[in-house]
Amino acid sequence: MWGGGYHRGGPSSSSQPGLPFAGIPPEMADKAAALEAEEPDFSNVSEAFSHQIDDDRPFTLWTFLSPYKMRMLGALALLGITELALLVGPYLxxxxxxxxIIPGxxxxxxWVAAGYLASLVVVAGVSTxxxxxxxxxxxLLMYHLRVRVFAHLQRLSLDFYTEEKAGRLLSRMTSDIEALSNLLQTGLINLVAQLLKLIFIIGILLSFNVELTLVLLLAATPFMLAMTLWFRTVSERGYEAVRDRIAELLADLQESLSGMRLIIFYNRMKHNMIHHRNVVGDHQDANNYTAKVSSVYQSGTQFLEIxxxxxxxVVGYFILLDANPTLDPEGAFTIGALIAxxxxxxxxxxxxxxxxxLYNEFQSGNAAVAKLRDLLSERPGVVEKPDAHEIEDMQGDIELQNVSFAYDTGDPVLSDVSLRIRAGQSISFVGPTGAGKSTLAKLITRFYDPIKGDVLIDGHNLRDVSLDSLHAQLGVVPQEPFLFHGSIKDNIRFARPDASDSDVIEACKAVGIIDMIERLPRGLDTPCHERGSSLSSGERQLLALARAFIAKPRVLVLDEATSNVDQQSESRIEFALDNLLGGRTAIIIAHRLATAMRADSIAVINEGGxxxxxxxxxLIAKGGYYAVMFRTWESQQ
Ligand SMILES: Nc1ncnc2c1ncn2[C@@H]1O[C@H](COP(=O)(O)OP(=O)(O)O)[C@@H](O)[C@H]1O
Ligand SMILES: [Mg+2]
Structure with a gap:
């Protein structure tokens, strides 16, 4: 539990003079403990993450629900009791x-009144x-489902997270899980309960009178079924239209509001007005449609009931006339039975x-299950072997042996590349866009596995090492540094959450942003937003460098990590790099030749190799691609 952070208020913690009181008063300790005992215990979740997939069965409603069979049966039993108790009424x-009444x-x-009352008490109690x-x-089911899907997302490797999938993923995590939510919370149990109820009712009706029950089943039920089916189909379509119209309405509002300056500037108010009126009109039509459909259905069912x-x-009248109580006093039809x-x-x-x-709900729940099944059956492209070993004390000696690579979607990006980067050396990758520089770096950090050939660090084949030990000793600074919601300090110590404040300050000094941070009113505690919009892109890159510095990785990959820095910060970046790279194996991908040329060696990546x-x-002496590139760059300075 989370209790560890505060003092359980014993006399020692509360009675010290001059210290702020930070415990729970003794008289309230019991209540606090009771409250704490009621809180769900989610503490096991952090330990549950593993690169191995524990449940390899395809995701179906059945496999998902089977661990909860007994609990679902319990819920069903409670529902059955309520429904039965409710049916006692008409019989009474x-x-x-x-x-x-008739015999007086x-x-x-x-007795009947007492029985009725008792049944109501049972219903109320059991319902609660x-x-x-x-x-x-x-x-509980939703909680496990969300955690399971999220854990799966954490496990998938980088290849899964290309741009186009992000939106789809979000909808899996929200609307699909939401669709299942209704089904899981009440739907499934209700589905069975309603079926049971129907069977109970038909049983009671049959016990009253068989002919009358047949009239009801054969004459009225088909109409009711047909009407309800029609209503469900049509209203489903109607609600979908309403949802679409709402989305359009919001999009139109959003666009006009953010483009208001241009709209006023170019006198588009009138046009805009007309357009928005149409959008609002469509929304209104869609709502009117669903209202119309509902009203037709409601009055239709009422009419059918009457x-x-x-x-x-009428039929009951004739049956009563025919009935001869003297012949069959027990099973005969009575006025009371007709009323009931x-x-x-x-x-x-x-x-x-x-x-x-519920059938509709079941259908959409099932569709969601199918989509989640697809997602959960995705396998990580990079798989950790069950007997993977750790790389201890990585030195950073990197070797690529005849490595070839292609993404799923296309032509080979790299073919037969061999390269040795000795521990502590720095190397820059330069070359045209799309040549495969980032891809090469991703192979070295094992975000992907090569199709052919091997990548070795300190002689360990990356395919055989544990992902945690590898990634703990590698640092990657991407082009677009992502800042998480939290303070600057939290963002810097992201890779090493146990880093102390002085470590953070040291890192800031090393990359030269300490002045900038100290100028902020809240210093290191200044909140950052997701994309760090409150910081300039150069500052964000320096923060990302500080983040890499504090993790003290043995191998560092900078993928265009310094390209967004303005000319002014150029010297700051160089200062930061000098500190950051000291003694580490470093791979620097840089467009900026000023940065690239400072590495111990330079590799020109082009045409797959x-x-x-x-x-x-x-390379200048050789007079090849690099020399030309360098001369062009120099002439522009
Ligand atoms: N996730 C991906 N899926 C498919 N193709 C990709 C992916 N990432 C990069 N590529 C393609 O691989 C090639 C090399 O890309 P990359 O290594 O990013 O180049 P560079 O970093 O040198 O600009 C490019 O043609 C690019 O379009
Ligand atoms: Mg790149």
Missing amino acids: VKVAIDDG NFDVLL VRMRYTGRLGQ ATTIVLL FINLVARFFQPIQQLVA IMELGSHDE
Whole structure:
């Protein structure tokens, strides 16, 4: 539990003079403990993450729910009790009329009243328990589902996270899980419960009178089914249209509001007005449509109920006339039974309507399950072997042996590349955009595995090492540094959460942003926003360098990490790099030749391989691609 952070208020912590009181007063300790005991214990979750996939079965409703079988049966039993107790009512009405009112026996009436009351008490009591129980069960299922999907997302490797998938992923995590939520919280249990209820009711009706029940089943039920099916299909379409129109409305509002300056400038107000009026009109039409459909359905079902009642009264009249109580005093049809029967008609239609609604819910829940199954069956492109070993004390000696690579989607990006980077050396990758510089760096950091050939660090084949030990000793600074929601300090110590404040300050000094941070009113505690919009892009890059510095990785990859820095900060970046790279193996991908030429060696990546390799002076002397690039760059300075 989370209790560790504060003092359980014993006398020692609360009675020291002059110290702020930070404990729980002794008299409240019991209550606090009780409250804490009620809180769900989520502490095991952080330990649950592993690169291995524990449950390899395809995700279906059945495999997902089977661990909760007993609890679901419990919920169902509670629901069954409620429904049965509710059905006692109409039966008691029959008894009251036939045995109480008609023979004039007041005692029976009293007993019936007492029985009715008792059944209501049972219903109220059991319902309360059931709602709490099913509510919690549903929440528990949702909780496990969300954590499971999220854990799976954490496990997938970088290849999965290309741009186009982000939006789809978000909808898996929100609307699909939401669609399942309804089904799991109440739907499934209700589906079975309504079926049971229908069977109970038909049983009671049959016990009253078989002919009358057949009239109800054969004459009225098909109409009700057809009407409900029609309503569900049509209204589903209607609600979808409403949702679409709302999205359009919001999009139009958003666009006009953010473009207001241009709209005023170019006098587009009138045009804009007309356009928005159309959008609002469409929204209104869509809403009117669903309202119309609902009203038709409601009055239709009411009409059907009344019509059925009339038919049943008429048929019941003839059955009563025919009935001969003297022949069969027990099983005969009675006035009380007819009244109870008619009483049950409305209750008979209810589960039919609900079942149709639940069937729809079940369908969309199932569609969500299928989509989640697809997601959960994605396998990480980079797999950790079960017997993977750790790289201890990485020195940073990197070797690529005849490495070839292609993304799923296309032509080979790299073919037969061999390269040795000795521990502590720095190397720059230069070359045209799309040549494969980032790809090469991703192979070295094992975000992908090569198709052919091997990547070795300190002689360990990366395919055989544990991902955690590898990534803990590698640092990657990307072109677009991502800042998480939190303070500057939290962002800097992201890779090493246990870093002390003085470590953070040291890192800031090393990359030369300490002045900038100290100028901020809240210093290191200044909040950052997701994309760090409050910081300039150069400052963000320096923060990302500080983040890499504090992790003290043995191998550092800078992928265009210094390209957004303005001319003024150029010297700051160089200062930062000198400190950052000291003694580390470093791979620097840089457009900026001023940065690239400072590395111990330079590799020109082009046409799927390493075209030139050597120090700055060697490559200039060679007079090849790099020399031309350098001369062009120099002439522009
Ligand atoms: N995730 C990806 N899926 C498919 N193709 C990719 C992916 N990432 C990069 N590529 C392609 O691989 C080639 C090399 O890309 P990259 O290594 O990023 O080049 P560089 O960093 O040298 O500009 C390019 O043609 C690029 O379009
Ligand atoms: Mg790149």
